Amino acid sequence: MNIHEYQAKALLRSYGAPVSDGRVVLRAEEAKTAAGEMDGPLWVVKAQIHAGGRGKGKFKEAGAGEEGGVRLAKSVEEAADEAKKMLGRTLVTKQTGPAGKQVNRVYIEDGAGISKEFYLALLVDRGSSRVSFVASTEGGMDIEEVAESTPEKILSFSVDPATGYQAFHGRRIAFMLGLEGAQIKQCVGLMGTLYKMFLEKDMEMLEINPLILSDKGDLKCLDAKMGFDSNAVYRHRDISELRDVTEEDPKELEASKYDLNYIALDGEIGCMVNGAGLAMATMDIIKLYGAEPANFLDVGGGATKEKVTEAFKIITSDPQVKGILVNIFGGIMRCDVIAEGVVAAVKEVGLKVPLVVRLEGTKVEEGKAIINNSDVDVIAADDLKDGAEKIVKAVKG
Ligand code: ADP
Ligand code: MG
Numbered sequence: 001m002n003i004h005e006y007q008a009k010a011l012l013r014s015y016g017a018p019v020s021d022g023r024v025v026l027r028a029e030e031a032k033t034a035a036g037e038m039d040g041p042l043w044v045v046k047a048q049i050h051a052g053g054r055g056k057g058k059f060k061e062a063g064a065g066e067e068g069g070v071r072l073a074k075s076v077e078e079a080a081d082e083a084k085k086m087l088g089r090t091l092v093t094k095q096t097g098p099a100g101k102q103v104n105r106v107y108i109e110d111g112a113g114i115s116k117e118f119y120l121a122l123l124v125d126r127g128s129s130r131v132s133f134v135a136s137t138e139g140g141m142d143i144e145e146v147a148e149s150t151p152e153k154i155l156s157f158s159v160d161p162a163t164g165y166q167a168f169h170g171r172r173i174a175f176m177l178g179l180e181g182a183q184i185k186q187c188v189g190l191m192g193t194l195y196k197m198f199l200e201k202d203m204e205m206l207e208i209n210p211l212i213l214s215d216k217g218d219l220k221c222l223d224a225k226m227g228f229d230s231n232a233v234y235r236h237r238d239i240s241e242l243r244d245v246t247e248e249d250p251k252e253l254e255a256s257k258y259d260l261n262y263i264a265l266d267g268e269i270g271c272m273v274n275g276a277g278l279a280m281a282t283m284d285i286i287k288l289y290g291a292e293p294a295n296f297l298d299v300g301g302g303a304t305k306e307k308v309t310e311a312f313k314i315i316t317s318d319p320q321v322k323g324i325l326v327n328i329f330g331g332i333m334r335c336d337v338i339a340e341g342v343v344a345a346v347k348e349v350g351l352k353v354p355l356v357v358r359l360e361g362t363k364v365e366e367g368k369a370i371i372n373n374s375d376v377d378v379i380a381a382d383d384l385k386d387g388a389e390k391i392v393k394a395v396k397g
Helices: 006-013 028-036 076-086 143-149 167-176 183-199 251-256 278-289 305-316 335-349 364-373 384-396
Strands: 023-027 043-047 072-073 088-092 104-108 114-125 131-136 154-159 203-214 220-222 227-228 260-265 269-273 297-300 323-330 355-361 379-381
Touching: 006 023, 006 227, 023 028, 023 076, 023 335, 028 076, 028 104, 043 076, 043 355, 076 104, 076 114, 104 335, 114 143, 114 183, 131 167, 131 183, 143 154, 154 167, 167 183, 167 203, 183 203, 183 220, 220 269, 220 384, 251 260, 251 305, 269 278, 269 384, 278 297, 278 323, 305 323, 305 335, 323 335, 323 384, 335 355, 335 364, 355 384
Parallel strands: 269 297, 269 323, 323 355, 355 379
Antiparallel strands: 023 104, 043 072, 043 104, 114 131, 114 203, 131 154, 203 220, 203 227, 260 297
């Protein structure tokens, strides 16, 4: 689960990490008052969407002004004006995809004098099963680009959970960033705070890009991106309250209500599969035959007819879907339950695209009979290869 920058900064503030003063604004009329509560002389107006790269982003609509989703203002009026231009408009960044994201909130922040921008992140390193720090002198930039062109400018190490965070971890980062004097002590303290926060709140990712050295020589978190482990959010009421469902894919949101493992993708072939491994293999083989999957969907082992019906509805609600492949290997899951769900869903929402069904395993004959005795227009497939070939052919001709 991800949260907005302004929410992440409130959390940082509550742990004593240095952030700028700021106000979130939902309606243009509130912008002037909000900006007026800060002294200036510089204000920064920042679009709040769950995606990075806002500074270099572009708005889709006319009237949003020229620059991206992070703008400087030299007066309260100017700040209010920029906020007004951004609210309600669609910002496209490297991370939003071409559709972009609607800006429903802006954050008006005290402008900081910047002498240096660094990159800092904490994340769960699956390789070592530990929390890792990633730091770089190249802040404010695409870290992927830095990793590619100048990997020597990135420092990365993990923290042994048995000892936890130690001052030497912070010093390692401080020296790498070229900090001096009191800044080193500040860095050691800040890294400790971030590590503590990361563990206490069950985060998956915490990215401060940029972490800055201000013109007064202090460290400050100027941007903040936080992701939390969805499986642990239930034990953090304060975090779960920060969820902004308008930032989530409506299809994924619907799927989560029915406990379906669904991820929306960009392709044209909708997939309904049981088991994550088989779902991955199905996506791979669709690609192998020259098409792209529209989603990952694992209906799970104990799916009911209702769950299958909902899954089918979610797939067909995607206008990008030009064909559907149902690929079920019935182990715990029974093929007749899947067949009943598919038939029920087709009756309810209709079928406007080709449907290939491959059933195998428990109660396969019963499942096939249910589909054959219905008037649903199905292309039957014998195995995974056959299914993929048939759906790609049906869609691409
Ligand atoms: P994004 O990463 O989405 O582009 P950032 O919050 O990192 O958004 O902002 C982009 C750039 O804007 C930063 O690298 C920094 O140079 C500048 N910036 C952001 N917030 C402030 C601020 N409060 N004061 C001064 N400059 C800022
Ligand atoms: Mg940033």
